[in-house]
Amino acid sequence: NAGVTQTPKFRVLKTGQSMTLLCAQDMNHEYMYWYRQDPGMGLRLIHYSVGEGTTAKGEVPDGYNVSRLKKQNFLLGLESAAPSQTSVYFCASSWDTYNEQFFGPGTRLTVL
Amino acid sequence: EDQVTQSPEALRLQEGESSSLNCSYTVSGLRGLFWYRQDPGKGPEFLFTLYSAGEEKEKERLKATLTKKESFLHITAPKPEDSATYLCAVAGGSEKLVFGKGTKLTVNP
Numbered sequence: 001n002a003g004v005t006q007t008p009k010f011r012v013l014k015t016g017q018s019m020t021l022l023c024a025q026d027m028n029h030e031y032m033y034w035y036r037q038d039p040g041m042g043l044r045l046i047h048y049s050v051g052e053g054t055t056a057k058g059e060v061p062d063g064y065n066v067s068r069l070k071k072q073n074f075l076l077g078l079e080s081a082a083p084s085q086t087s088v089y090f091c092a093s094s095w096d097t098y099n100e101q102f103f104g105p106g107t108r109l110t111v112l
Numbered sequence: 113e114d115q116v117t118q119s120p121e122a123l124r125l126q127e128g129e130s131s132s133l134n135c136s137y138t139v140s141g142l143r144g145l146f147w148y149r150q151d152p153g154k155g156p157e158f159l160f161t162l163y164s165a166g167e168e169k170e171k172e173r174l175k176a177t178l179t180k181k182e183s184f185l186h187i188t189a190p191k192p193e194d195s196a197t198y199l200c201a202v203a204g205g206s207e208k209l210v211f212g213k214g215t216k217l218t219v220n221p
Contacts, residue, residue, distance in 0.1 A: 004155075031207075042213035043156070043199070050207060058208060090155050097203045098143045103155030 001026050004104035006091050012110045013081045021076040021107050023091030031094045032074040033058075033101065034066060036087040043090070049074055081111045114139040114204045118212035125190055125219050133185040133215045135200030145183050146209065147176050148199040156199055159185075190219045 007022045023032065034046040045058030047066040055066045063085060065077045074093075078085060088108050092101040117136045125131055137145065144163050148156035160169045162178040169176050173194060175186040185198055197216045201209040 033208075040213070043201075043211040045208055048208065056207070092155075097207050097209070100146060100158040100161055101156075101209065102158065103148075105155050106153075 003027065004091055004093055004102050006089075006104040006107050008107060009105065010108050012112065013078075014112050015082060017081050018077070018079050019081065019109075020078075021089055021091075021109075023074045023076070023093075023104060024072055025074075025091075025093040025102070026072065027093060027102065028071070029093035029095055029102075030071075031096055031101075032068065033092045033094075034064070034074065034076045035090045035092065036060065037090060037106075038087050046076065046089075081109075083111045085109065086111045114202060114206070114210040116200055116202055116210050116212035118198075118200050118215050120215060121213070122216045123218070125187075125217070127191055127219055127221050128189045130186070130188045130190070132187070133198055133217070135183040135185070135212055136181060137183070137200075137202045138181075139202045139204035139210070141205045142202060143205070144203040145178055146201045146203070147183070147185055148201065150197045150199055150214070159198075187217070190217075192219045192221050195219045 004025045033048040035043045049068040052071040067075045091104040094101040115138045119134045147159040150156045160176040165180045177184045197214045199214045201211040
């Protein structure tokens with residue numbers, strides 16, 4: 001099993017460009033999450049999904065959109081990137097809130 | 113609002129010098145407390161889940177304990193390979209985990 005995979009691993013964008021980060025999991029988990037991690041701020045939840053076709057806002061959702069068209073995939077979109085979105089993005093999945101989350105390896109995004 | 117505070121922010125130990133990391137939490141109805149390890153440039157790796165006060169779990173040199181207000185991660189005779197950032201998170205009444213900012217542990221040989 002690959003677990004949770006993220007694509008791409010690194011990306012550099014210019015301000016105003018758009019991009020999509022892809023997360024895939026092969027554990028048949030219902031719940032999926034997108035976090036960002038910044039120095040001194042810890043992990044902050046951007047959006048999450050409790051099942052195929054569902055999405056919900058987390059702690060820092062502004063500037064991001066998500067879609068969960070298939071159970072195994074969770075996409076994070078940036079429509080117009082800003083330097084404040086420079087961060088490391090982690091995807092995670094779990095059976096539910098009360099079981100451990102499995103994390104992907106992360107995507108390092110720089111917005112110039 | 114659920115909150116998690118980890119202390120210290122950073123901890124330096126000599127190899128073999130045992131110590132503990134603290135995770136204090138406030139949550140409306142604890143459904144689970146999680147410990148993760150994160151190595152530089154990698155995603156967090158799950159270590160333990162604790163569900164009720166008094167519960168303890170062990171894995172190699174690590175032992176996690178839980179009270180009604182805090183959790184401790186005890187590290188016995190640490191080795192340099194235990195160097196990492198350790199994250200604590202709680203699950204309460206919402207569908208989301210709340211993470212602390214982590215403790216960066218450095219174990220010198």
